[in-house]
Amino acid sequence: SMIQGEDTVFQQQVYTLIHWLKEQEQPDIIHLSSSLIIGIAKAIRQTLPDIPIVCSLQDEEVWIDALKDTDAQTAWQGIADQSRYIDRFVTSSHYYKEYIEKRLPQIKGVEVVYPGVDTTKYASGQYPEAPTLGFFYRMNELNGLGILAEAFVKLKKADSIKNLRLRIGGGYTSADRKFIKQIRRLLSPYVEDVDWLDTYNLQEHAAFYKSISAICVPITFDEGVGLYLCEAFATGRPAIEPATGSFPEVIGDAGVLYTPNSAPALATAIERLFATEWDSCRRQALARSAARYNEEVQAAALYRIYSQ
Structure with missing residues (x-):
């Protein structure tokens, strides 16, 4: 209707x-x-x-x-x-x-018109001592949390990235509880290296991104854009995402793209980022945020359209 x-x-x-x-x-x-x-x-x-x-x-x-x-x-x-x-x-x-x-x-x-965020809220020159992956979206299978969890377990077993940690936030609904229980069970051998944010509110966004080293939300559908990427870039956090939908356009050199969207391919991409590309991708994330994904750039683009 x-x-x-x-x-x-x-x-x-x-x-x-x-x-x-x-x-x-x-x-x-x-x-x-x-x-x-x-x-x-x-x-x-x-x-x-x-x-x-x-x-x-x-x-x-x-x-x-x-x-x-x-x-x-x-x-x-x-x-x-x-x-x-x-x-x-x-x-x-x-x-x-x-x-x-x-x-x-x-x-x-x-x-x-690319989405923009208030970059002053996200500005941060500090990074966690241990390499920390972040997932910040609704916690369900569609958004790829299962793929990321499997990749994380694979990397921990191989011990290829020393002291690797995982932070999970973004909230969930009652329909997601069974899936989350399965993911908790999968991650249980590494419970000391995984942080769960069981609550969600808008005020948590900036603090979450500042607590991670890179963002990874390996969604299983083609997305028009991911605001979580724009927020992560504002804090200088690069992305690891499948080469699907808008991700190649949105991320560019501010992260690592991989294919297919599977746990083994994701694990390889994570290794690649932290082994050789994290610092250059971090700088590109900040540059993209300044040039494209901030509210001043967005406002100027909308004003141009409104004035036509």
Whole structure:
């Protein structure tokens, strides 16, 4: 209903929003955070025709393609139909721009605006004494925690990286508990070398990245961009990621890419990073953060689009 905009309750809420926009906020631009709420656009266009509407696109397929086939087709068609009410679409990587323009040919001229973070919150010249891998995303199989855990165990058995540690954060839901129990069991021989953050809040982000040497979230799907990478780069932490989706574009020389996305290939990539490439990748991470993934650069790019 949020895509098609036909649900009665949804429409009531939309018109409450529009009344507020018209009578109180009176914006110059309206930017929808996701095409999954694009059903708002038609009502806005009809009521406030002179206000441009911008809409962000990112990882829609993760949600839509998990639906039943008929529901997924309806959702994609709904986005295509509602796109006529959008003045400009933006997305977070050239990878996803190409993907979405092929998936929805009705949408053309998508602008790329890389995500940005407040780098002052993440700035850190300190690194842990022991080489420490970090996983900071929802703790589930889809996001590759199992692959990373297997690679970590392989490296500990080989003792190829002295004093290697693993920190795991990002939170989980009740649906993930069985999987997490399995991962804890897998990692149990090295319990002294693994730190788990069982709680999650936004305030933990910067502190987590400052406590690791490199970020690794070996997700098992093609992602449009990973904000965890942008945050890690702001602290000068390089990445180890599979060469899939947007990762080659996002990471560049600020980390090590590997293929296939398997535990043995990941273990080899981790060895490579810490053996010879960590310092150069660390410097590249900071450079990428300064040139691309900070909020000032993002704001300037959005302002250019808003001003057109």
